[in-house]
Amino acid sequence: MKNMWRNLKTTINRRSFLRNGLVAGVAGGMLAHRSFALAGDEAEPSSGSLSAGDAAMLRFAAAAEILETDFWQQYNELAGIQDKEVPGGSGNPKYTAAVSMLDTDMSQYIHDNTDDEATHQRFLNAYLASKGAARVSLEEFRTLEGSRATGSSGNPRLTNLTELTVDTSWWTRYRSGNNNPDLDPTFVFPQAVPTLAVHKHTAIPRTDADTDDPNFLQAIANTAGFHFATIEQGGTSLYPAMAQRATSVEVLRILVSIGPTETMHFQTWSDKAGNAPSLTAVDPVTKVSVTFPNLNAKPFGGPAFQTNLIMPEPCPFLSRTLPACSVIRPTETLGIAMNVVNFLTNMGLFRGQSPAFFAALRDLAEDADAARREL
Numbered sequence: 488m489k490n491m492w493r494n495l496k497t498t499i500n501r502r503s504f505l506r507n508g509l510v511a512g513v514a515g516g517m518l519a520h521r522s523f524a525l526a527g528d529e530a531e532p533s534s535g536s537l538s539a540g541d542a543a544m545l546r547f548a549a550a551a552e553i554l555e556t557d558f559w560q561q562y563n564e565l566a567g568i569q570d571k572e573v574p575g576g577s578g579n580p581k582y583t584a585a586v587s588m589l590d591t592d593m594s595q596y597i598h599d600n601t602d603d604e605a606t607h608q609r610f611l612n613a614y615l616a617s618k619g620a621a622r623v624s625l626e627e628f629r630t631l632e633g634s635r636a637t638g639s640s641g642n643p644r645l646t647n648l649t650e651l652t653v654d655t656s657w658w659t660r661y662r663s664g665n666n667n668p669d670l671d672p673t674f675v676f677p678q679a680v681p682t683l684a685v686h687k688h689t690a691i692p693r694t695d696a697d698t699d700d701p702n703f704l705q706a707i708a709n710t711a712g713f714h715f716a717t718i719e720q721g722g723t724s725l726y727p728a729m730a731q732r733a734t735s736v737e738v739l740r741i742l743v744s745i746g747p748t749e750t751m752h753f754q755t756w757s758d759k760a761g762n763a764p765s766l767t768a769v770d771p772v773t774k775v776s777v778t779f780p781n782l783n784a785k786p787f788g789g790p791a792f793q794t795n796l797i798m799p800e801p802c803p804f805l806s807r808t809l810p811a812c813s814v815i816r817p818t819e820t821l822g823i824a825m826n827v828v829n830f831l832t833n834m835g836l837f838r839g840q841s842p843a844f845f846a847a848l849r850d851l852a853e854d855a856d857a858a859r860r861e862l
Contacts, residue, residue: 540858541738542620544729545611547824547855548742549623550848551725552608555718557629557645558836559601562711565638565691567597573605579638581698582691585708589762596759600715600752607745614741623851628844636692647838648714650687654834655679655713657720658782660816661757662791667802668817679760679782679792680713686775687835690714693772706768709779713763716756721830722749723815728823734861750815754797761794824855 537545563569564576566586586593612622631644658679660666666674678684690711692698697707726746733739765781782792790796801811828848831837837844 536735537615537618537620537738538734538858538861540861541733541735542615542618543851543854544732544824544858545615545738545741546621546623547851548725548729548745549608549611549615550625550851551722551827552604552611553623553625554645554831554836555604555722556601556608558648558718559597559604561633561639561644561646561648561691562597562715563601564640565634565636566594566708566711567601568594570598573598573601575642576638576640579636579692579698581704582636582638582708585701585704586711588705588708588764589712589759593759596755600719600755603748603752607748611741611745625844625847628840628847630841631839634691635694636697637695645840646836647840648691648711648836649689649693650835650838651690651710651714652685652687652833652835653680653683653690653710653714653717654830655683655717657717658757658760659791661720661799662793662796664790664800664802664811667804667814669819670803670807677791679787680777680779682777683710683713687773687838688775688777689770696771700768700771702766703768703771705764705766706777706779709763709766710777712756712760716753716760717834719749719753719756721827722746723753724817725749725823725827727815727818728820729855729858731818731820732858732860758797761797822856824852825849828852 560573560575563573565579566583567573567578569575569577583594586597590596615622625645629643629645631647633639633642633644633648635641655678656676660668660676663676666676668674668676688710689697689707692704692707698704723746726742726749730739730742730746733742761782763779765779767776767778769776780787782788782794790800799813799815801813802816803809804812804814832845837848
């Protein structure tokens with residue numbers, strides 16, 4: 488009991504610091520609402536028909552969508568389409584051409600994915616406000632430097648796309664008929680691109696110097712192609728996992744309506760990643776080597792790697808006593824929000840961020856994971 492009370496006091500003190508510092512700092516700014524609130528915050532009872540848990544889950548989803556919007560905007564400025572829907576940069580012709588090696592429609596797809604994530608975060612924050620609940624803003628953490636190459640707006644960023652460690656195990660996870668991480672949490676799925684899963688790799692040209700060597704530039708574009716799918720498979724699992732905790736039918740409807748669009752993104756990008764040209768390149772700055780294998784050739788190939796197998800392979804689901812079923816994996820709800828935070832952090836997406844950023848993100852995740860369906 489003493490340990491429990493000590494841990495509780497530590498949590499209260501940390502959250503009190505965040506509430507008094509982070510929230511108060513925004514109150515004096517341009518935003519009329521608070522940028523961050525906890526499920527136990529004093530304003531929570533005024534959240535209309537939303538339970539504390541539902542509000543916490545929607546805030547975490549909104550924060551995730553804000554972060555997604557940030558890095559998709561960076562991709563769009565360099566290799567997408569800049570228009571009134573997704574304004575920003577001016578495009579980088581060399582990088583755009585390299586990304587287009589994965590598919591000639593990549594610029595349109597990048598644009599549309601960027602627009603989708605922006606609409607998600609705007610809707611979620613607007614819905615929270617409509618229910619009298621606190622919204623989420625991460626603007627005070629927009630401090631990271633992005634690309635300085637031609638086409639970039641040069642705006643400060645929330646996320647770092649230049650030092651990524653990309654987990655490509657989703658490639659074999661969705662092609663496995665024997666294992667599901669929900670039933671086999673310790674099973675290690677092989678990496679499609681093992682060298683991407685170690686060291687730090689850039690997915691965008693850092694400066695125009697990165698566009699001088701066509702082979703290295705293609706490696707950057709290939710890294711982006713796999714990163715696209717790696718990110719979107721995370722959202723594909725997040726929404727159904729959180730939906731299982733929703734109390735309000737309307738919140739359930741929101742989660743199961745946004746979630747499938749993430750799945751549409753994932754399948755698109757998993758298809759395009761398979762078109763990444765096989766090559767080996769060395770980063771002239773970090774001296775890190777990366778090899779993109781021919782996934783249709785040995786020792787890859789077969790049902791675990793074949794590039795045209797983009798439909799989820801049926802696998803064990805809920806129980807091995809039941810028939811195999813083609814499903815999203817994982818969808819285990821326990822600890823899903825914190826798992827997402829750890830996944831994105833381990834990827835290097837937040838390298839350079841402040842301790843306050845990580846503390847705020849952890850609190851959002853803890854509140855979302857504490858949500859329980861109320862009957």
